[in-house]
Amino acid sequence: MATQPVTGVPGARIEISGVTKRFLTPSGEVFTAIKDVDFEVEPGQFCAVVGPTGCGKSTTLGLVSGLDKPSEGEVRVAGKKVDGISDGVSFMFQADALLPWKTVLGNVALGPSFRGVKKKEAEAQARDWLRRVGLAGFEDRHPHQLSGGMRKRVAMAAALINEPRILLMDEPFGALDVQTKAIMQTELIGLWEQLRPSVLFITHDLEEAVALADRVVVMTSSPGTIKAVFDIDLPRPRGAIQDIRFQPEFLELHRQIWESLREEVETAYARTAGVAA
Template structure:
């Protein structure tokens, strides 16, 4: 009986281009358990985002399959929440209406969806901003709303594609702490793509490192740092050791694609 929440089984992806076929992913396999926070690292162009889009159902794999709760994925579904690097908020809707939008589509009553929206506003630290519009928010605040909107739909898994990549370093660090707080409260299964090694270690239960294109799993590194995690753990020797191990793995793969 399948006990994993998400199963990536020998997934491959080939794109056809004018110059021929490009293999983006090749025989990639791993499993994620219920409630795990998994981060994925890899050199640019290794297929990290392609893999996430396949899990989201936005791309079909050329080979292999993906199963969520034992069901094979074909196309998008409400069981998967997606957060992109761009904020993708509706500018004509207030903050609370952005968060409640998916619930409205499901036919949830106004009173119930506003109650859910305000719960997540409290969780992400934006209580009092219910009636604001996205244009009135900073980048970090917009991304918090995007995360709250994804969680409000109560997905089985949250898929995050470099959600903090467009933020400045200080805001990014704060957002990492906020996300951990939200995860500890919601216990959602999270698959998180990032280029940032420190971010991968700070957030993840396990870090998966991918090879250069064609992307496949190179190594999985368990993160044994205690939870709940405080920002100060980034100054610990254990954190530094994990960071250096991952930097070396990424360096090995990045050198493979550097032209002599």
């Protein structure tokens, strides 16, 4: 993991104001994914969003990235309305978004190459970032030759090499085993504390949200709205994520947020169970 400070572009403020997003279903009906969503992410802040399945968490990420547009309301990044794909935004998905025909080095060098950096310099930057995530020596491997955790390290290097103002993460560690997930969370925090992009992190794992974030946003069951916002006042740097979970302050924050989240999870489950019946 990186130990040297990185000088990057300061994180950008994210403002989501009165946002509603509707979709047409295959049957032609209108489905409201999120409704009247209001919250902010301060520059350089790590914000986690939790909520039951289908509450519109990933939809919200798509609106911030500019990959989609709200039906109502407005999303602003660094004071400017989002109208198309935003500059300075990196996206890390739950599923691997690596090109299987490219080497590890080639995948990580893509970002600088797209920005017009010459191949030699792009590869030098990629080598440096692979070192930062602990993959020096694996530059010539292809994604299928790596473990799940190693592929996540490649994806993280590819997301951070551009030193983004905003890092959007959609359950990036959801498919990993518990031990690998804890290691990746610790590595992410170490790199984020150096770059300090604004992070919008989607997760179903409440422990993960509390351990990583400065702020946790709880969304209601569909249509998703903001039920509560919790500031996480655990000190930074936080060190190993495995150790944070045993702190009394962590356990109390987890209890408070779960009390807010539990009702929404139960409501969402009851709704789907009713449909299944």
